Amino acid sequence: MNNKLKIHLLVNETAGNGHAKSVFEEITALLINNNINFDTRTSDYAGEAIRIAQDYGNRPHSSNEILLVIGGDGSLNEVLNGIKRSSNPATPIAYLPAGTGNDFGRAANLTADPKILLDRLKGGVKPDQIDCGSFVFPDINKDKKYYFANSFGVGFDAFVNHNSNISKLKKLLNRFNEGKLIYGYNVLASVTRQDTFSVDIETNKRKFHFDDAFLVTTTNHPYLGGGLPLLPSAKIDSHRIDTVVVEKFGLKKLVKLFINLLKDGSHVYDPQFHYFEAKKITVKTRQKEYAQVDGEEIKRNTFNVEFSVSCFNLLR
Numbered sequence: 355m356n357n358k359l360k361i362h363l364l365v366n367e368t369a370g371n372g373h374a375k376s377v378f379e380e381i382t383a384l385l386i387n388n389n390i391n392f393d394t395r396t397s398d399y400a401g402e403a404i405r406i407a408q409d410y411g412n413r414p415h416s417s418n419e420i421l422l423v424i425g426g427d428g429s430l431n432e433v434l435n436g437i438k439r440s441s442n443p444a445t446p447i448a449y450l451p452a453g454t455g456n457d458f459g460r461a462a463n464l465t466a467d468p469k470i471l472l473d474r475l476k477g478g479v480k481p482d483q484i485d486c487g488s489f490v491f492p493d494i495n496k497d498k499k500y501y502f503a504n505s506f507g508v509g510f511d512a513f514v515n516h517n518s519n520i521s522k523l524k525k526l527l528n529r530f531n532e533g534k535l536i537y538g539y540n541v542l543a544s545v546t547r548q549d550t551f552s553v554d555i556e557t558n559k560r561k562f563h564f565d566d567a568f569l570v571t572t573t574n575h576p577y578l579g580g581g582l583p584l585l586p587s588a589k590i591d592s593h594r595i596d597t598v599v600v601e602k603f604g605l606k607k608l609v610k611l612f613i614n615l616l617k618d619g620s621h622v623y624d625p626q627f628h629y630f631e632a633k634k635i636t637v638k639t640r641q642k643e644y645a646q647v648d649g650e651e652i653k654r655n656t657f658n659v660e661f662s663v664s665c666f667n668l669l670r
C-alpha cells in the first residue's frame with residue numbers, strides 16, 4: 355500500500371449523462387492497481403456536494419491527502435462553494451472534468467484522463483492559485499458570498515442554457531457526445547425568443563447603461579456553453595473578471611457573429627459587443643430574465659449583483 359497518498363473521491367455519478375460514473379470506475383481500478391489509499395463519497399442529490407466539500411474543508415488534512423472531484427461544471431461549482439465557505443478555504447481541489455460542457459477544464463487546461471492526472475498526483479504536484487468569481491446580492495445579504503468557476507449569465511446564454519437543459523434532444527445527442535451541437539441548435543432556436551432588457555454596469559467608479567441588452571455574462575475565462583470562446587482575452591489567472599454585454603441584433607447578424615466567434619474571435623470588435631474587465635463589477639437588471647451560474651439555473655426576478663475576483667487552489 356502506498357502510504358504517501360490518500361485520495362478522497364467526490365463523485366456526481368449523474369454528470370455527463372453517466373460519463374462521470376465510467377470515469378469513476380476507471381480511476382477506482384487505477385487506484386486499486388497502484389495500491390493507493392482512497393475513499394469515495396457520491397452526491398445523492400443536487401446541492402449535496404456543497405455540504406460534503408464544506409465538511410471536508412472543516413476537517414484537518416495532511417498534505418498527502420487530496421480531494422478529487424469527478425463531475426461537470428455544476429459539480430465543481432458546488433465543491434468550490436463548499437471549500438470556500440469552510441474553515442480552510444485554501445484546501446486544494448483536484449478535478450477530473452466528466453460533465454457535458456466541461457468549460458472550466460478547457461479554460462484551466464486540465465486533463466480528463468484519469469491515468470494522466472493520477473500520475474501527476476503521484477508525482478507530488480503543487481497547487482496552482484486559480485481565479486474564480488465571487489458575488490453577493492447586496493439587497494438580500496451582503497455578507498453571504500457565492501462563487502463560480504465559469505460564469506454568471508443573465509439573458510440569452512441563460513435562456514439557451516435553460517432550453518438546453520430541458521430539451522428532450524439533449525439526452526439523445528449527449529449519448530453521442532454532441533452536447534455542443536444541442537447548445538448550437540438552441541442558440542438559433544432561442545435567438546428570436548429572447549427579449550431585451552436594461553442593464554446598469556458599474557466598475558472602477560465608472561457607470562454604463564444599456565437599454566437593449568440581450569446577454570450580460572460575467573465570466574472567469576473565455577468559454578461558454580461547452581467550448582464557445584465568448585471572450586478569448588479573458589484569462590483564468592488575470593486576477594480580474596470580465597462582464598460581457600451584447601446588445602440586441604437580428605438573426606442575420608447573429609449568424610455572422612457566431613461565424614466570427616468560431617473563426618477568429620473578431621466578434622468582439624462588433625459595436626454591439628462590449629466588455630469590462632476589473633477586480634469588482636456591479637450588474638443591475640430591472641426585469642425578469644433567465645439566469646445561470648456555472649450552467650445551473652437561478653431563479654430571481656431582478657438582479658443586483660456585486661462581483662469580485664477570488665481564487666482557489668487547484669491541483670492539475
Ligand SMILES: Nc1ncnc2c1ncn2[C@@H]1O[C@H](COP(=O)(O)OP(=O)(O)OP(=O)(O)O)[C@@H](O)[C@H]1O
Nearest residue numbers: 369370397398399400426427428429453454455456
Ligand atoms: N445524485 C444526483 N442526482 C441528481 N443531480 C445531482 C446529483 N448529484 C449532483 N447533482 C446535480 O447535477 C448537476 C449537474 O451536474 P454537472 O454540472 O456536474 O454535470 P453536467 O451538467 O453533465 O456537466 P456540465 O455542467 O459540465 O455541462 C449539479 O449541479 C448537481 O447539483
